[in-house]
Amino acid sequence: MLMNMAVRYIEGNRPIIEMLKTFAEKKQATPAQISLAWMLHKYPNVVPIPGSKNKERIIENLDAANVDLSGEEFSSLEEELNKHKVYGHRGLGGF
Numbered sequence: 636m637l638m639n640m641a642v643r644y645i646e647g648n649r650p651i652i653e654m655l656k657t658f659a660e661k662k663q664a665t666p667a668q669i670s671l672a673w674m675l676h677k678y679p680n681v682v683p684i685p686g687s688k689n690k691e692r693i694i695e696n697l698d699a700a701n702v703d704l705s706g707e708e709f710s711s712l713e714e715e716l717n718k719h720k721v722y723g724h725r726g727l728g729g730f
Contacts, residue, residue, distance in 0.1 A: 647722030664702045671699035676709050
């Protein structure tokens with residue numbers, strides 16, 4: 636059952652992934668870097684701590700700090716994100 640739900644969530648969130656890929660290409664960044672740059676822009680007092688044991692992913696994540704989102708780019712990204720439903724559990728709000 637859990638595997639079936641995970642596949643459904645991945646498929647449901649695919650439009651968000653594709654949107655992030657498109658945005659990342661324009662910024663010469665990765666989708667993960669755009670996601671982290673968005674979070675750093677939106678929540679300047681929060682430090683995201685993505686987990687990884689892979690050296691390349693760690694460096695990629697650290698490089699997100701070098702992705703500068705202008706106010707216009709951030710607004711555009713927010714607008715696009717708000718058009719999509721997020722599938723799957725997020726945070727503790729559902730408990």
